[in-house]
Amino acid sequence: MPDDALIAVKPELAQGARVDAARHRTMTAEAIRDPEGFWREEAKRIAWMTPPTKIKNTSFEGDVSIRWFEDGVLNASVSCLDRHLETRGDQVAIIWEGDDPNSDAKVTYRELHERVCRMANAIKALGVKKGDRVTLYLPMIVEAAVAMLACARVGAVHSIVFGGFSPDSLSSRIQDCDSTLLITADQGRRGGRTVPLKTNADEALKSCPTVKNVLVVRNTGNAVPMQEGRDIWCHEACAAASADCPPEPMNAEDPLFILYTSGSTGKPKGVLHTTGGYMVWASYTHELVFDYRPGEVYWCTADVGWVTGHTYIVYGPLANGATTLMFEGVPNWPGIDRCWQVVDKHQVNIFYTAPTAIRSLMREGEAPVRKWSRQSLRVLGSVGEPINPEAWMWYYRVVGDERCPIVDTWWQTETGGILISPLPGAVDQKPGSATLPLPGVQPALVDGEGNLLEGATEGNLVILDSWPGQMRTVYKDHERFIQTYFSTFPGKYFSGDGARRDADGYYWITGRVDDVLNVSGHRMGTAEIESALVAHPKVAEAAVVGMPHELKGQGIYCYVTLKTGEEPSDALKKELVAWVRKEIGPIAAPDAIQWAPGLPKTRSGKIMRRILRKIAANETDSLGDTSTLADPTVVQDLIGNRVG
Ligand code: 6R9
Numbered sequence: 001m002p003d004d005a006l007i008a009v010k011p012e013l014a015q016g017a018r019v020d021a022a023r024h025r026t027m028t029a030e031a032i033r034d035p036e037g038f039w040r041e042e043a044k045r046i047a048w049m050t051p052p053t054k055i056k057n058t059s060f061e062g063d064v065s066i067r068w069f070e071d072g073v074l075n076a077s078v079s080c081l082d083r084h085l086e087t088r089g090d091q092v093a094i095i096w097e098g099d100d101p102n103s104d105a106k107v108t109y110r111e112l113h114e115r116v117c118r119m120a121n122a123i124k125a126l127g128v129k130k131g132d133r134v135t136l137y138l139p140m141i142v143e144a145a146v147a148m149l150a151c152a153r154v155g156a157v158h159s160i161v162f163g164g165f166s167p168d169s170l171s172s173r174i175q176d177c178d179s180t181l182l183i184t185a186d187q188g189r190r191g192g193r194t195v196p197l198k199t200n201a202d203e204a205l206k207s208c209p210t211v212k213n214v215l216v217v218r219n220t221g222n223a224v225p226m227q228e229g230r231d232i233w234c235h236e237a238c239a240a241a242s243a244d245c246p247p248e249p250m251n252a253e254d255p256l257f258i259l260y261t262s263g264s265t266g267k268p269k270g271v272l273h274t275t276g277g278y279m280v281w282a283s284y285t286h287e288l289v290f291d292y293r294p295g296e297v298y299w300c301t302a303d304v305g306w307v308t309g310h311t312y313i314v315y316g317p318l319a320n321g322a323t324t325l326m327f328e329g330v331p332n333w334p335g336i337d338r339c340w341q342v343v344d345k346h347q348v349n350i351f352y353t354a355p356t357a358i359r360s361l362m363r364e365g366e367a368p369v370r371k372w373s374r375q376s377l378r379v380l381g382s383v384g385e386p387i388n389p390e391a392w393m394w395y396y397r398v399v400g401d402e403r404c405p406i407v408d409t410w411w412q413t414e415t416g417g418i419l420i421s422p423l424p425g426a427v428d429q430k431p432g433s434a435t436l437p438l439p440g441v442q443p444a445l446v447d448g449e450g451n452l453l454e455g456a457t458e459g460n461l462v463i464l465d466s467w468p469g470q471m472r473t474v475y476k477d478h479e480r481f482i483q484t485y486f487s488t489f490p491g492k493y494f495s496g497d498g499a500r501r502d503a504d505g506y507y508w509i510t511g512r513v514d515d516v517l518n519v520s521g522h523r524m525g526t527a528e529i530e531s532a533l534v535a536h537p538k539v540a541e542a543a544v545v546g547m548p549h550e551l552k553g554q555g556i557y558c559y560v561t562l563k564t565g566e567e568p569s570d571a572l573k574k575e576l577v578a579w580v581r582k583e584i585g586p587i588a589a590p591d592a593i594q595w596a597p598g599l600p601k602t603r604s605g606k607i608m609r610r611i612l613r614k615i616a617a618n619e620t621d622s623l624g625d626t627s628t629l630a631d632p633t634v635v636q637d638l639i640g641n642r643v644g
Helices: 021-033 035-045 076-080 082-088 109-125 142-154 167-177 197-205 234-240 276-289 307-319 338-346 355-362 389-399 478-486 526-534 570-583 609-616 633-640
Strands: 056-059 065-068 092-097 104-108 133-137 157-160 181-185 188-190 193-195 213-217 231-233 255-261 269-274 297-300 323-327 350-353 379-383 406-409 443-446 457-463 493-501 507-512 516-519 522-525 539-549 553-562 592-595
Touching: 021 035, 035 056, 035 276, 065 276, 076 082, 076 142, 076 276, 076 307, 082 109, 092 109, 092 142, 092 338, 104 109, 109 142, 109 234, 133 142, 133 167, 133 197, 142 157, 142 181, 142 255, 142 307, 142 323, 157 167, 167 197, 167 255, 167 269, 167 570, 181 197, 197 213, 213 234, 231 234, 255 307, 269 276, 276 307, 297 307, 297 338, 307 323, 323 338, 338 350, 355 389, 355 553, 379 389, 389 406, 443 493, 457 507, 478 493, 507 516, 516 526, 516 539, 516 553, 522 526, 526 539, 526 553, 526 570, 539 609, 553 570, 553 609, 570 592, 609 633
Parallel strands: 092 323, 133 157, 133 181, 157 255, 181 213, 213 231, 297 323, 297 350, 350 379, 379 406, 553 592
Antiparallel strands: 056 065, 092 104, 188 193, 255 269, 443 457, 457 493, 493 507, 516 522, 539 553
């Protein structure tokens, strides 16, 4: 697909759109000319107890300080619930679609408000107060949203751990933020299988002395062990609690949540988002990017364990009074047409998913899609990794019948919400391009030395100035925040991504330029997988790189050096795959393991990952300079024994 393949905005979408092309231009100009005035206005989209008078106070220099709306007072749950009661109390807030196609539920704003207030009082009764951390380890059930908003209501900071993570991953995330309460469920359901959440939690809690109580949601109803004095059934606690819970007044810069995400080094870091700026950003981007119109049904297929679930299943849609669909299952179960069946069943207007899902559905052909009407669909979205033009075109042509625009949304856990994306009624699309920044976002490309690059070019993607939804710090480690995001190119936020910009100013994200993998849209640090591997008693050393993978985008390729005396075998490979699954979770399972008697190291002992990436990708004729290696012969051995 050539760069200039433009798919123009459809007139019927520009009509009545929240933002059309002209408005897009004025907003973009205004947000730069007068950020204070622009964001003072946009801040009105959420509910304040005390509206802010101070708007922007941010610096990317020195100690890096980011403060938005800093004298405003609010509670996020009020924007998502209370203020809708009068106008849309009986409108459905959440449509829940179970893993089992015969189970679903609808929850109105009034019901959701009551459930949140009850759970808020229940966790208060357990001693949780403003500023305390609460870890959530839940399946995709309504209680996940209820628990998030209940934490927000009492001013507690939630930290959600994806239900697919292992006990070890859960315990390290609890330990890092010293949670006093864990909210989990007996079990989860996914694709017809059960996920042993409570059993995993029990295992994790053996090393988490700060956790005093566990609130357990009864979900599958199967028997699970309950520890006397510590574990409490959620439905019993909520039934006993009052349905009246005044929202805790929070400063705009008080924390709303922590979410752990992988970086290029060390343990996952606690990305901290605060209340005012994040809520404004969630509402602003959800409305603009999806051109959300009142009454529409909106479905984001992410899990609440990822940032996409936070911003675009819960906070953004609910702040905007939308009907948001929460799906417990997986896109290909019980049949490959499950998504389209759900679209027809609930008359979904906006559908937001990941390229990896699109690629795996595409492989099954058009028939399973064509079987369903999909006439309700109006806008399609993509997030999590670069979408290749072939998958883009299939999504556009087959799923959307060439009627629905595709919003390819680029953003990160750190950015809180979408930064670069077309707007359906305003920006012409190019298959494979995230297109243009949202009004108020100033991306730029820099070379390796940090010099700004002009015009059509390729480089490192940075953001020049703050936006309200930006993360504020790494929880308990501001130094790491500065180091990770502001030290590579001082004075600029570095995303870790590379991008190309074409002559029309459109951005084409090329992927991570650091040691972070993106496997099926899930972020993983190579360092985390390496440390899981070397924790195995037979492994001496490991180096992990990404390799191209048809469905997952990237696969996990591991070079493993065994301890002296250990024999390589297929059985040991299987054991290592199982080991990593157990240590981190199934999403980290290696796709390929290659035995490596030696690794290519520089004389100072640094592993040259560039070479390992080339070998994994089978691009061995372009290895580049290997003269600085301590022992260049290891490279030939690795090439000769490449796996796959
Ligand atoms: C929201 C989310 C962030 C990383 C990011 C980038 C990749 C996300 C993308 C995309 C190309 C897109 N990414 N959206 N790459 N086009 N539309 O995914 O957050 O889990 O923190 O991952 O995902 O590499 O840096 P997170």
